[in-house]
Amino acid sequence: MEPVTTQETLFYTGTYASADEPGIFLCALNADTGEMRIVNHMDGVDNPSYLALSPDGNSLYVASETDEGEVLVYRRDAATSELHLMDRKQTRGASPCYVSVSKNGQWVFSSNYSSGSVNVFPVGDQGTLGEMSAWVEHTGSGINEERQEGPHAHSIQPDPSGQYAVVCDLGLDQIIVYRLEEGRLVTHREMDQPPGAGPRHLVFHPNSKWAYVINELDNTVTAFLYDERRGEFTTVQHISTLPEGHKGEGTAADIRVSPCGRFLYASNRGDDSIVLYHIDQESGELEAVEWTSTIGQTPRNFNILPGGILVVANQDSNNLVGFQISEEDGRLTHNGFKLELPRPVCIAPVV
Template identity: 80%
Template sequence: MGQAMSKDTFFYVGTYASADQPGIYVGALNSDTGEMRIAHDIAGVDNPSYLALSPGKNSLYVASETDEGEVLAYRRDMSTGELHLMDRKSTKGASPCYVSVTADGNWVLASNYSSGSANVFPVGDQDTLGEMSAFIEHTGRGLNDDRQEGPHAHSIQPDPSGQYAVVCDLGLDQIIVYRLEEGRLVTHRETNQPPGSGPRHLVFHENGKWAYVINELNNTVTAFMYDARRGELSTVQHISTLPEGHTGEGTAADIRISPCGRFLYASNRGDDSIVLYHIDQESGELEAVDWTSTLGQTPRNFNVLPGGILLVANQDSNNIVAFQMDREDGRLTHTGFKLEVPRPVCIVPVD
């Protein structure tokens, strides 16, 4: 068993499940064969839809996406990946769908989609959660009557410096930068997106100069210059996530940058594809290069494992599909392996 485990790369999977069902899965990918398996599963939490590892990889934080939202803290068994519940705290908001951790590991951030609010929790001894240190509610609405009738904080992401926390509010078509001051959120800047675009998730480039936002409702990615000193986003480009001539309904979902910093990927629900962009290393602008079928339905989330394996969580076909990233051009090739998981919606690799 020990020899087999040494070849495994672990990853965690968040799903939509009731508390009496397995909801968090510990996946293992064999680095020699590419095969995937479920090593463990954990029940006891409703809709553990988004997960984030602590910087030291000792703990996993989980958003419970329910009407009375919670954030939970689990201690990891570093050898097997098993999880042990340590703590849980109310977000005092509805449908928390995103959780993140500052680079120093001192603060856990959460965003509540349905109630349009955001939270900060201090991290205590053994990575437990302290009492909430910040709670902020957005107000207003956007252009789309069906999806933007009020604020919908879809993600909250610390910037690389840890000085700022950036919230994408799908309902307001705004990206709001907060100063993170001793666990408090202080409004710093607001960046307006095109009306009806619905900003969802944001990623920072490893060089700290660029940031990218995926806009759910109009299926685009926005490229920004990022001034880390001033905490300021400046729009560089809007580019479609869909192939030319695409017809039919669909919404964009997730966004990731390759470890090498040269490629950006985004997922399309409806088209059920991953789009590959090449990142201009001088300007940060994007060029759409290729679209790859996710071999499943509704790719809500995806992530990159060590060794250049990209895993896609296809929510409505109940599977995780593995692709190999080409080191030269970033193109994706199916490895031949899939993993059956009920309603997977988040993948977090363990480096």
Template identity: 90%
Template sequence: METTATNEVLFYTGTYASADQPGIFLCALNKDTGEMRIVNHMEGVDNPSYLALCPDGNCLYVVSETDQGEVLVYRRDAATSELHLMDRKLTKGASPCYISVTEDGKWVLTSNYSSGSVNVFPVGDQGTLGEMSALVEHTGRGQNDDRQEGPHAHSIQPDPSGQYAVVCDLGLDQIIVYRNEEGRLVTHREMNQPPGSGPRHLVFHPNSKWAYVINELSNTVTAFMYDQRRGEFTTLQHISTLPEGHNGEGTSADIRVSPCGRFLYASNRGDDSIVLYHIDQESGELEAIEWTSTIGQTPRNFNLLPGGILLVANQDSNNLVAFQIDGEDGRLTHNGFKLELSRPVCIVPVV
């Protein structure tokens, strides 16, 4: 088995691939040079699109984004990061597109885009999954006949307290807060976004007081004040993800906050860019600073790697592109390297 050097950062990449093709890749980025390489890969899963590591890093959870959705559990070899299949469970929903793990590692949460439903699975021995403890199916529709003909749960994210699970439903223009009561999801609050927004992904600020949602259809970010004791969001701001004067079609995709809490990034498909916002440290509101080309097409996902690296998965140009983050102002500079990879859609650092 090929080993990795101490100056390399490891990360997994999920892709759209058939079960007989390599679908999950372990990759490495050299912290000194920025060069990337594929360490190993594995087959056996249809569309292993979204991935999540458990808190101790020993298990990788993978959704199979198909009509018969599944969650697969892989045990990760600590020495080689090689994956070994341990378990798989049906989500009883179509096209699971997001998976997350609570901070205590006790619960795995999934969202099924096409069927508009969300799941909870208890985590048992060795990271395997018990029988599904919650399946909630949303109902309703939004104003966009093409994209909001029904519910489309696009993400489910535990809040910092672990008491709540927050769902962005693109089809309903809603952010739904559930209480996680020992694996049961109990509706706590429902918050409407502006009609036609299409909320997609949510991130919490490191201070847990603020949260940010990227709205796919309106190409906006919404900034919120978050009261984690009450599980309540208060809207602070809506701001465009696109540069002024942009006239082309496109949809926004992913969103991340820097560990220092001063910068927020969001990706635009169509414009094929990453927008940098500065976060006001008093109010939590955003100021757009610059747009950087992703040097590829359709930046569906990106993530922040140790060492101040922002790594973009360009789905339709089949490449990963790395950028160095300036520690002072958060601006991005391409480090000169790309990694060719077929239809990459999710990046998860091994930390």
């Protein structure tokens, strides 16, 4: 393993891999040049598709997206970033596709896509997980008979206050807010999205007053006002993720707000693009500015790394692609570098 230089930022990449092939990759990005490389990798996990680091950076939580889902806990060596398996817990659900950690590091959340349920685990010593403190199974369906035949909890994450956990259920066209009460999930509010929208992922703006949801099935973003004290979302805007006149099938995937809070990005599978929106700093509303090719197929997940570089995981072309973000207007410019990886689906920066 080549030593990591001071110019390099580390990130882990999750993939769709079988347990007998490399599935979790530690990668390095040179913030000066944009060049990426694989530092090391590990096997032993079926479909380690979604990853989340603990706030202190010492533990990596991995969703094993299988019929009998698990969350695995790895201790990260601070000096080498090598991973050591510490714990694994079943999620009592099928196809967990999302995992997140509370800001205080005390709770780990996971969502089971196929079975439509969500979980909470308390965090113990060395980042290990205690016995599941909450398990909630959703019921119902949506209007899209192929994709919404039942509940599909696609993401769960704590709100900025840490009082609530917010779930996007693609199958129900609902955003469900739970109160987090000593590790239990208590239903607080249920908010309907447009029929057939398919809410997938949600991000909060750095000011905590606005939130944005990417809707997978109708290729839109919904902008919300967020009342942190009341755990309440108010819809402000629905806007397409696709360029005008787009033809062909496709689904939206991921969504990120830039650290400066002026730009929002979303990925389109099928169109294979990242759309840039400018965020109105008074209202939180979005204006679509530009669509940039991801130079690959099926951009699943992407993330913004230190140095203002956006890295896209192109699942079906087996590569990561880097783009420099303009500080002035947020536009993306391919920095000339790609990294070949098998079926990449998630990027988790080591901050």
